[in-house]
Amino acid sequence: MENIKEKLQDGSLVPFIGMGVFKNTTSKDGATLPHDSDSMILALNNGRAMSERLMYEYSRAAMSLEQRKGREYIIQMTNHIYASKEYDIPFAYEFFKDIKPKYMIDTNVDDSSCKIYEDVEHFMITGVSRITADYDRFLIYKFDPSTKEYTRIDKEELNDSLPILFKPMGCMIPEMNFIISDADFVDWLTEAMGGYALPPFLKDYKKDKSYMFLGVDFSRDTFRMVAHEITLGLDTGIIVTDKDELTKKENKFVDTHNLEIVKDECDNFLKSL
Structure with a gap:
Protein backbone atom coordinates (compact mmCIF):
# COMPACT_ATOMS: atom_id res chain seq x y z
CA MET A 1 0.00 0.00 0.00
CA GLU A 2 1.44 3.34 -1.09
CA ASN A 3 1.06 6.90 0.25
CA ILE A 4 0.02 5.63 3.67
CA LYS A 5 0.49 8.95 5.49
CA GLU A 6 -1.56 10.86 2.91
CA LYS A 7 -4.35 8.28 3.07
CA LEU A 8 -4.40 8.46 6.87
CA GLN A 9 -4.75 12.24 6.74
CA ASP A 10 -7.53 12.27 4.14
CA GLY A 11 -9.47 9.50 5.88
CA SER A 12 -9.36 6.88 3.12
CA LEU A 13 -7.11 4.69 5.32
CA VAL A 14 -8.28 4.18 8.89
CA PRO A 15 -5.99 3.04 11.73
CA PHE A 16 -7.54 0.28 13.84
CA ILE A 17 -5.55 0.00 17.08
CA GLY A 18 -5.41 -2.95 19.47
CA MET A 19 -3.70 -3.82 22.73
CA GLY A 20 -0.55 -5.07 21.02
CA VAL A 21 0.73 -1.50 20.57
CA PHE A 22 1.52 -1.56 24.32
CA LYS A 23 4.02 -4.40 23.84
CA ASN A 24 7.07 -2.20 24.40
CA THR A 25 5.50 0.15 26.95
CA THR A 26 6.40 0.19 30.63
CA SER A 27 5.28 2.64 33.28
CA LYS A 28 7.66 5.02 35.05
CA ASP A 29 7.90 2.57 37.99
CA GLY A 30 9.02 -0.22 35.64
CA ALA A 31 5.73 -2.12 35.55
CA THR A 32 4.48 -3.52 32.26
CA LEU A 33 1.12 -2.49 30.85
CA PRO A 34 -1.32 -5.06 29.39
CA HIS A 35 -0.47 -5.79 25.76
CA ASP A 36 -2.37 -9.04 25.18
CA SER A 84 -2.54 4.30 38.73
CA LYS A 85 0.44 4.27 36.37
CA GLU A 86 2.43 7.08 34.84
CA TYR A 87 3.60 6.09 31.37
CA ASP A 88 4.54 7.59 28.04
CA ILE A 89 2.02 6.80 25.34
CA PRO A 90 3.06 3.91 23.05
CA PHE A 91 5.04 4.77 19.94
CA ALA A 92 2.05 4.08 17.68
CA TYR A 93 0.13 6.94 19.26
CA GLU A 94 3.16 9.22 19.04
CA PHE A 95 3.36 8.39 15.34
CA PHE A 96 -0.27 9.35 14.79
CA LYS A 97 0.08 12.55 16.81
CA ASP A 98 1.84 14.21 13.87
CA ILE A 99 -0.63 12.86 11.32
CA LYS A 100 -3.90 13.28 13.25
CA PRO A 101 -5.89 10.80 11.16
CA LYS A 102 -9.26 12.04 9.96
CA TYR A 103 -10.88 8.90 11.39
CA MET A 104 -9.31 6.51 13.90
CA ILE A 105 -10.54 3.41 15.72
CA ASP A 106 -8.92 2.58 19.05
CA THR A 107 -10.06 -0.54 20.94
CA ASN A 108 -7.89 0.25 23.96
CA VAL A 109 -9.70 1.80 26.92
CA ASP A 110 -7.06 4.20 28.22
CA ASP A 111 -6.73 7.82 27.07
CA SER A 112 -3.58 7.50 24.92
CA SER A 113 -5.44 8.09 21.65
CA CYS A 114 -7.14 11.18 23.14
CA LYS A 115 -3.67 12.70 23.44
CA ILE A 116 -3.22 12.47 19.66
CA TYR A 117 -5.90 15.13 19.28
CA GLU A 118 -5.40 17.04 22.54
CA ASP A 119 -4.58 20.30 20.76
CA VAL A 120 -7.39 20.25 18.18
CA GLU A 121 -11.17 20.11 18.20
CA HIS A 122 -12.41 16.59 17.56
CA PHE A 123 -15.29 14.21 18.08
CA MET A 124 -14.92 11.15 20.28
CA ILE A 125 -17.34 8.23 20.26
CA THR A 126 -17.15 5.74 23.12
CA GLY A 127 -18.90 2.41 23.36
CA VAL A 128 -21.28 1.52 26.21
CA SER A 129 -23.08 -1.68 27.11
CA ARG A 130 -25.91 -3.07 29.19
CA ILE A 131 -27.94 0.12 29.35
CA THR A 132 -31.73 0.09 29.31
CA ALA A 133 -32.49 3.69 28.28
CA ASP A 134 -32.34 2.91 24.54
CA TYR A 135 -30.70 0.61 22.01
CA ASP A 136 -27.74 2.85 21.14
CA ARG A 137 -24.44 1.50 22.42
CA PHE A 138 -22.39 4.66 22.03
CA LEU A 139 -21.90 8.13 23.47
CA ILE A 140 -20.60 11.08 21.42
CA TYR A 141 -18.48 13.94 22.73
CA LYS A 142 -16.93 17.06 21.25
CA PHE A 143 -13.54 18.20 22.54
CA ASP A 144 -12.68 21.86 23.11
CA PRO A 145 -8.87 22.33 23.18
CA SER A 146 -9.22 25.70 24.94
CA THR A 147 -10.86 24.12 27.99
CA LYS A 148 -9.42 20.60 27.52
CA GLU A 149 -12.90 19.21 28.11
CA TYR A 150 -15.24 16.80 26.36
CA THR A 151 -18.92 17.75 26.16
CA ARG A 152 -21.64 15.22 25.35
CA ILE A 153 -23.47 15.97 22.10
CA ASP A 154 -26.42 14.47 20.23
CA LYS A 155 -25.77 11.84 17.57
CA GLU A 156 -27.19 14.08 14.83
CA GLU A 157 -24.36 16.57 15.46
CA LEU A 158 -21.61 14.16 14.35
CA ASN A 159 -20.02 14.96 10.98
CA ASP A 160 -16.63 14.89 9.27
CA SER A 161 -15.81 18.56 9.75
CA LEU A 162 -13.49 17.49 12.61
CA PRO A 163 -11.35 14.38 13.19
CA ILE A 164 -13.32 11.44 14.59
CA LEU A 165 -11.88 9.18 17.30
CA PHE A 166 -13.94 6.03 17.78
CA LYS A 167 -13.31 4.01 20.95
CA PRO A 168 -15.83 1.16 20.64
CA MET A 169 -14.70 -0.63 23.81
CA GLY A 170 -15.12 2.52 25.90
CA CYS A 171 -12.69 4.84 27.63
CA MET A 172 -11.65 5.96 31.10
CA ILE A 173 -12.52 9.57 30.20
CA PRO A 174 -14.67 11.62 30.30
CA GLU A 175 -16.88 8.88 31.81
CA MET A 176 -15.74 5.41 32.83
CA ASN A 177 -17.48 3.10 30.36
CA PHE A 178 -15.79 -0.18 29.49
CA ILE A 179 -16.68 -3.12 27.26
CA ILE A 180 -14.59 -5.64 29.20
CA SER A 181 -16.52 -8.75 30.30
CA ASP A 182 -18.33 -11.40 28.27
CA ALA A 183 -21.70 -9.87 29.14
CA ASP A 184 -20.50 -6.48 27.85
CA PHE A 185 -19.29 -7.91 24.54
CA VAL A 186 -22.41 -10.02 24.03
CA ASP A 187 -24.63 -6.99 24.60
CA TRP A 188 -22.51 -4.68 22.44
CA LEU A 189 -22.20 -7.18 19.58
CA THR A 190 -25.92 -8.00 19.68
CA GLU A 191 -26.83 -4.34 19.29
CA ALA A 192 -24.03 -3.86 16.73
CA MET A 193 -25.63 -6.50 14.54
CA GLY A 194 -28.88 -4.59 14.87
CA GLY A 195 -27.15 -1.38 13.78
CA TYR A 196 -27.08 0.34 17.18
CA ALA A 197 -23.34 0.35 17.95
CA LEU A 198 -22.41 3.09 15.48
CA PRO A 199 -23.90 6.58 15.07
CA PRO A 200 -25.98 7.01 11.88
CA PHE A 201 -23.36 9.27 10.26
CA LEU A 202 -20.59 6.71 10.78
CA LYS A 203 -22.55 3.90 9.10
CA ASP A 204 -22.20 5.59 5.72
CA TYR A 205 -18.92 7.37 6.37
CA LYS A 206 -17.05 4.12 7.07
CA LYS A 207 -17.96 2.48 3.75
CA ASP A 208 -15.36 1.86 1.04
CA LYS A 209 -12.46 2.72 3.32
CA SER A 210 -9.25 0.77 3.85
CA TYR A 211 -8.09 -0.20 7.35
CA MET A 212 -4.68 -0.60 8.93
CA PHE A 213 -4.85 -3.07 11.83
CA LEU A 214 -2.08 -2.51 14.36
CA GLY A 215 -1.64 -4.58 17.53
CA VAL A 216 -4.96 -6.41 17.05
CA ASP A 217 -5.11 -10.11 17.94
CA PHE A 218 -7.62 -11.89 15.72
CA SER A 219 -6.91 -15.36 17.11
CA ARG A 220 -10.03 -15.14 19.31
CA ASP A 221 -13.60 -14.83 18.06
CA THR A 222 -14.48 -11.70 20.02
CA PHE A 223 -12.26 -9.16 18.30
CA ARG A 224 -12.82 -10.66 14.86
CA MET A 225 -16.54 -10.06 15.43
CA VAL A 226 -15.95 -6.54 16.74
CA ALA A 227 -13.73 -5.66 13.77
CA HIS A 228 -16.19 -7.19 11.30
CA GLU A 229 -19.08 -5.08 12.59
CA ILE A 230 -17.08 -1.84 12.72
CA THR A 231 -15.58 -2.22 9.23
CA LEU A 232 -18.62 -3.52 7.33
CA GLY A 233 -18.41 -2.27 3.76
CA LEU A 234 -14.62 -1.94 3.81
CA ASP A 235 -12.58 -1.80 0.63
CA THR A 236 -9.18 -3.29 1.50
CA GLY A 237 -6.65 -3.10 4.29
CA ILE A 238 -3.47 -4.33 5.89
CA ILE A 239 -2.85 -6.25 9.09
CA VAL A 240 0.55 -5.78 10.69
CA THR A 241 1.60 -8.81 12.72
CA ASP A 242 4.84 -10.29 14.02
CA LYS A 243 3.35 -13.78 14.30
CA ASP A 244 5.16 -16.48 12.36
CA GLU A 245 1.91 -18.25 11.55
CA LEU A 246 -1.70 -17.14 11.64
CA THR A 247 -4.45 -19.51 12.75
CA LYS A 248 -6.99 -20.90 10.28
CA LYS A 249 -9.62 -18.47 11.60
CA GLU A 250 -7.25 -15.52 11.32
CA ASN A 251 -6.40 -16.42 7.72
CA LYS A 252 -10.09 -16.74 6.90
CA PHE A 253 -10.72 -13.26 8.33
CA VAL A 254 -7.82 -11.87 6.26
CA ASP A 255 -9.16 -13.47 3.06
CA THR A 256 -12.79 -12.54 3.67
CA HIS A 257 -11.90 -8.91 4.34
CA ASN A 258 -9.42 -8.55 1.50
CA LEU A 259 -6.49 -7.73 3.79
CA GLU A 260 -2.78 -7.75 3.04
CA ILE A 261 -0.54 -9.30 5.70
CA VAL A 262 2.57 -7.33 6.66
CA LYS A 263 4.94 -9.48 8.71
CA ASP A 264 6.58 -6.95 10.98
CA GLU A 265 6.60 -5.71 14.56
CA CYS A 266 4.18 -2.80 14.88
CA ASP A 267 6.70 -0.13 15.97
CA ASN A 268 9.20 -1.19 13.29
CA PHE A 269 6.55 -0.94 10.60
CA LEU A 270 5.52 2.57 11.64
CA LYS A 271 9.15 3.71 11.86
CA SER A 272 9.69 2.47 8.30
CA LEU A 273 7.01 4.89 7.11
Whole structure:
Protein backbone atom coordinates (compact mmCIF):
# COMPACT_ATOMS: atom_id res chain seq x y z
CA MET A 1 0.00 0.00 0.00
CA GLU A 2 1.44 3.34 -1.09
CA ASN A 3 1.06 6.90 0.25
CA ILE A 4 0.02 5.63 3.67
CA LYS A 5 0.49 8.95 5.49
CA GLU A 6 -1.56 10.86 2.91
CA LYS A 7 -4.35 8.28 3.07
CA LEU A 8 -4.40 8.46 6.87
CA GLN A 9 -4.75 12.24 6.74
CA ASP A 10 -7.53 12.27 4.14
CA GLY A 11 -9.47 9.50 5.88
CA SER A 12 -9.36 6.88 3.12
CA LEU A 13 -7.11 4.69 5.32
CA VAL A 14 -8.28 4.18 8.89
CA PRO A 15 -5.99 3.04 11.73
CA PHE A 16 -7.54 0.28 13.84
CA ILE A 17 -5.55 0.00 17.08
CA GLY A 18 -5.41 -2.95 19.47
CA MET A 19 -3.70 -3.82 22.73
CA GLY A 20 -0.55 -5.07 21.02
CA VAL A 21 0.73 -1.50 20.57
CA PHE A 22 1.52 -1.56 24.32
CA LYS A 23 4.02 -4.40 23.84
CA ASN A 24 7.07 -2.20 24.40
CA THR A 25 5.50 0.15 26.95
CA THR A 26 6.40 0.19 30.63
CA SER A 27 5.28 2.64 33.28
CA LYS A 28 7.66 5.02 35.05
CA ASP A 29 7.90 2.57 37.99
CA GLY A 30 9.02 -0.22 35.64
CA ALA A 31 5.73 -2.12 35.55
CA THR A 32 4.48 -3.52 32.26
CA LEU A 33 1.12 -2.49 30.85
CA PRO A 34 -1.32 -5.06 29.39
CA HIS A 35 -0.47 -5.79 25.76
CA ASP A 36 -2.37 -9.04 25.18
CA SER A 37 -5.17 -11.11 26.69
CA ASP A 38 -2.96 -12.93 29.22
CA SER A 39 -1.36 -9.77 30.60
CA MET A 40 -4.78 -8.10 30.81
CA ILE A 41 -6.08 -10.99 32.91
CA LEU A 42 -3.09 -10.75 35.26
CA ALA A 43 -3.66 -7.00 35.60
CA LEU A 44 -7.36 -7.48 36.38
CA ASN A 45 -6.61 -10.20 38.94
CA ASN A 46 -3.80 -8.50 40.88
CA GLY A 47 -1.05 -10.39 39.08
CA ARG A 48 -2.48 -13.85 39.67
CA ALA A 49 -3.16 -16.34 36.90
CA MET A 50 -6.62 -17.88 36.65
CA SER A 51 -7.83 -21.32 35.58
CA GLU A 52 -6.99 -22.49 32.06
CA ARG A 53 -10.62 -22.11 31.02
CA LEU A 54 -10.70 -18.48 32.17
CA MET A 55 -7.24 -17.68 30.77
CA TYR A 56 -8.57 -18.38 27.26
CA GLU A 57 -9.64 -14.75 26.78
CA TYR A 58 -9.71 -11.74 29.08
CA SER A 59 -13.43 -11.12 28.58
CA ARG A 60 -14.13 -14.54 30.05
CA ALA A 61 -11.85 -13.90 33.03
CA ALA A 62 -13.41 -10.47 33.58
CA MET A 63 -16.87 -12.07 33.58
CA SER A 64 -15.80 -14.50 36.31
CA LEU A 65 -14.38 -11.66 38.41
CA GLU A 66 -17.52 -9.61 37.88
CA GLN A 67 -19.73 -12.48 39.04
CA ARG A 68 -17.65 -12.91 42.20
CA LYS A 69 -16.81 -9.30 43.04
CA GLY A 70 -19.42 -7.20 41.26
CA ARG A 71 -19.64 -4.97 38.24
CA GLU A 72 -18.19 -1.96 40.04
CA TYR A 73 -15.03 -3.94 40.88
CA ILE A 74 -14.34 -4.60 37.19
CA ILE A 75 -14.96 -0.96 36.25
CA GLN A 76 -12.69 0.36 38.98
CA MET A 77 -10.01 -2.28 38.36
CA THR A 78 -9.92 -1.55 34.63
CA ASN A 79 -9.55 2.16 35.34
CA HIS A 80 -6.90 1.45 38.00
CA ILE A 81 -4.70 -0.45 35.52
CA TYR A 82 -4.07 2.79 33.62
CA ALA A 83 -4.93 5.59 36.08
CA SER A 84 -2.54 4.30 38.73
CA LYS A 85 0.44 4.27 36.37
CA GLU A 86 2.43 7.08 34.84
CA TYR A 87 3.60 6.09 31.37
CA ASP A 88 4.54 7.59 28.04
CA ILE A 89 2.02 6.80 25.34
CA PRO A 90 3.06 3.91 23.05
CA PHE A 91 5.04 4.77 19.94
CA ALA A 92 2.05 4.08 17.68
CA TYR A 93 0.13 6.94 19.26
CA GLU A 94 3.16 9.22 19.04
CA PHE A 95 3.36 8.39 15.34
CA PHE A 96 -0.27 9.35 14.79
CA LYS A 97 0.08 12.55 16.81
CA ASP A 98 1.84 14.21 13.87
CA ILE A 99 -0.63 12.86 11.32
CA LYS A 100 -3.90 13.28 13.25
CA PRO A 101 -5.89 10.80 11.16
CA LYS A 102 -9.26 12.04 9.96
CA TYR A 103 -10.88 8.90 11.39
CA MET A 104 -9.31 6.51 13.90
CA ILE A 105 -10.54 3.41 15.72
CA ASP A 106 -8.92 2.58 19.05
CA THR A 107 -10.06 -0.54 20.94
CA ASN A 108 -7.89 0.25 23.96
CA VAL A 109 -9.70 1.80 26.92
CA ASP A 110 -7.06 4.20 28.22
CA ASP A 111 -6.73 7.82 27.07
CA SER A 112 -3.58 7.50 24.92
CA SER A 113 -5.44 8.09 21.65
CA CYS A 114 -7.14 11.18 23.14
CA LYS A 115 -3.67 12.70 23.44
CA ILE A 116 -3.22 12.47 19.66
CA TYR A 117 -5.90 15.13 19.28
CA GLU A 118 -5.40 17.04 22.54
CA ASP A 119 -4.58 20.30 20.76
CA VAL A 120 -7.39 20.25 18.18
CA GLU A 121 -11.17 20.11 18.20
CA HIS A 122 -12.41 16.59 17.56
CA PHE A 123 -15.29 14.21 18.08
CA MET A 124 -14.92 11.15 20.28
CA ILE A 125 -17.34 8.23 20.26
CA THR A 126 -17.15 5.74 23.12
CA GLY A 127 -18.90 2.41 23.36
CA VAL A 128 -21.28 1.52 26.21
CA SER A 129 -23.08 -1.68 27.11
CA ARG A 130 -25.91 -3.07 29.19
CA ILE A 131 -27.94 0.12 29.35
CA THR A 132 -31.73 0.09 29.31
CA ALA A 133 -32.49 3.69 28.28
CA ASP A 134 -32.34 2.91 24.54
CA TYR A 135 -30.70 0.61 22.01
CA ASP A 136 -27.74 2.85 21.14
CA ARG A 137 -24.44 1.50 22.42
CA PHE A 138 -22.39 4.66 22.03
CA LEU A 139 -21.90 8.13 23.47
CA ILE A 140 -20.60 11.08 21.42
CA TYR A 141 -18.48 13.94 22.73
CA LYS A 142 -16.93 17.06 21.25
CA PHE A 143 -13.54 18.20 22.54
CA ASP A 144 -12.68 21.86 23.11
CA PRO A 145 -8.87 22.33 23.18
CA SER A 146 -9.22 25.70 24.94
CA THR A 147 -10.86 24.12 27.99
CA LYS A 148 -9.42 20.60 27.52
CA GLU A 149 -12.90 19.21 28.11
CA TYR A 150 -15.24 16.80 26.36
CA THR A 151 -18.92 17.75 26.16
CA ARG A 152 -21.64 15.22 25.35
CA ILE A 153 -23.47 15.97 22.10
CA ASP A 154 -26.42 14.47 20.23
CA LYS A 155 -25.77 11.84 17.57
CA GLU A 156 -27.19 14.08 14.83
CA GLU A 157 -24.36 16.57 15.46
CA LEU A 158 -21.61 14.16 14.35
CA ASN A 159 -20.02 14.96 10.98
CA ASP A 160 -16.63 14.89 9.27
CA SER A 161 -15.81 18.56 9.75
CA LEU A 162 -13.49 17.49 12.61
CA PRO A 163 -11.35 14.38 13.19
CA ILE A 164 -13.32 11.44 14.59
CA LEU A 165 -11.88 9.18 17.30
CA PHE A 166 -13.94 6.03 17.78
CA LYS A 167 -13.31 4.01 20.95
CA PRO A 168 -15.83 1.16 20.64
CA MET A 169 -14.70 -0.63 23.81
CA GLY A 170 -15.12 2.52 25.90
CA CYS A 171 -12.69 4.84 27.63
CA MET A 172 -11.65 5.96 31.10
CA ILE A 173 -12.52 9.57 30.20
CA PRO A 174 -14.67 11.62 30.30
CA GLU A 175 -16.88 8.88 31.81
CA MET A 176 -15.74 5.41 32.83
CA ASN A 177 -17.48 3.10 30.36
CA PHE A 178 -15.79 -0.18 29.49
CA ILE A 179 -16.68 -3.12 27.26
CA ILE A 180 -14.59 -5.64 29.20
CA SER A 181 -16.52 -8.75 30.30
CA ASP A 182 -18.33 -11.40 28.27
CA ALA A 183 -21.70 -9.87 29.14
CA ASP A 184 -20.50 -6.48 27.85
CA PHE A 185 -19.29 -7.91 24.54
CA VAL A 186 -22.41 -10.02 24.03
CA ASP A 187 -24.63 -6.99 24.60
CA TRP A 188 -22.51 -4.68 22.44
CA LEU A 189 -22.20 -7.18 19.58
CA THR A 190 -25.92 -8.00 19.68
CA GLU A 191 -26.83 -4.34 19.29
CA ALA A 192 -24.03 -3.86 16.73
CA MET A 193 -25.63 -6.50 14.54
CA GLY A 194 -28.88 -4.59 14.87
CA GLY A 195 -27.15 -1.38 13.78
CA TYR A 196 -27.08 0.34 17.18
CA ALA A 197 -23.34 0.35 17.95
CA LEU A 198 -22.41 3.09 15.48
CA PRO A 199 -23.90 6.58 15.07
CA PRO A 200 -25.98 7.01 11.88
CA PHE A 201 -23.36 9.27 10.26
CA LEU A 202 -20.59 6.71 10.78
CA LYS A 203 -22.55 3.90 9.10
CA ASP A 204 -22.20 5.59 5.72
CA TYR A 205 -18.92 7.37 6.37
CA LYS A 206 -17.05 4.12 7.07
CA LYS A 207 -17.96 2.48 3.75
CA ASP A 208 -15.36 1.86 1.04
CA LYS A 209 -12.46 2.72 3.32
CA SER A 210 -9.25 0.77 3.85
CA TYR A 211 -8.09 -0.20 7.35
CA MET A 212 -4.68 -0.60 8.93
CA PHE A 213 -4.85 -3.07 11.83
CA LEU A 214 -2.08 -2.51 14.36
CA GLY A 215 -1.64 -4.58 17.53
CA VAL A 216 -4.96 -6.41 17.05
CA ASP A 217 -5.11 -10.11 17.94
CA PHE A 218 -7.62 -11.89 15.72
CA SER A 219 -6.91 -15.36 17.11
CA ARG A 220 -10.03 -15.14 19.31
CA ASP A 221 -13.60 -14.83 18.06
CA THR A 222 -14.48 -11.70 20.02
CA PHE A 223 -12.26 -9.16 18.30
CA ARG A 224 -12.82 -10.66 14.86
CA MET A 225 -16.54 -10.06 15.43
CA VAL A 226 -15.95 -6.54 16.74
CA ALA A 227 -13.73 -5.66 13.77
CA HIS A 228 -16.19 -7.19 11.30
CA GLU A 229 -19.08 -5.08 12.59
CA ILE A 230 -17.08 -1.84 12.72
CA THR A 231 -15.58 -2.22 9.23
CA LEU A 232 -18.62 -3.52 7.33
CA GLY A 233 -18.41 -2.27 3.76
CA LEU A 234 -14.62 -1.94 3.81
CA ASP A 235 -12.58 -1.80 0.63
CA THR A 236 -9.18 -3.29 1.50
CA GLY A 237 -6.65 -3.10 4.29
CA ILE A 238 -3.47 -4.33 5.89
CA ILE A 239 -2.85 -6.25 9.09
CA VAL A 240 0.55 -5.78 10.69
CA THR A 241 1.60 -8.81 12.72
CA ASP A 242 4.84 -10.29 14.02
CA LYS A 243 3.35 -13.78 14.30
CA ASP A 244 5.16 -16.48 12.36
CA GLU A 245 1.91 -18.25 11.55
CA LEU A 246 -1.70 -17.14 11.64
CA THR A 247 -4.45 -19.51 12.75
CA LYS A 248 -6.99 -20.90 10.28
CA LYS A 249 -9.62 -18.47 11.60
CA GLU A 250 -7.25 -15.52 11.32
CA ASN A 251 -6.40 -16.42 7.72
CA LYS A 252 -10.09 -16.74 6.90
CA PHE A 253 -10.72 -13.26 8.33
CA VAL A 254 -7.82 -11.87 6.26
CA ASP A 255 -9.16 -13.47 3.06
CA THR A 256 -12.79 -12.54 3.67
CA HIS A 257 -11.90 -8.91 4.34
CA ASN A 258 -9.42 -8.55 1.50
CA LEU A 259 -6.49 -7.73 3.79
CA GLU A 260 -2.78 -7.75 3.04
CA ILE A 261 -0.54 -9.30 5.70
CA VAL A 262 2.57 -7.33 6.66
CA LYS A 263 4.94 -9.48 8.71
CA ASP A 264 6.58 -6.95 10.98
CA GLU A 265 6.60 -5.71 14.56
CA CYS A 266 4.18 -2.80 14.88
CA ASP A 267 6.70 -0.13 15.97
CA ASN A 268 9.20 -1.19 13.29
CA PHE A 269 6.55 -0.94 10.60
CA LEU A 270 5.52 2.57 11.64
CA LYS A 271 9.15 3.71 11.86
CA SER A 272 9.69 2.47 8.30
CA LEU A 273 7.01 4.89 7.11
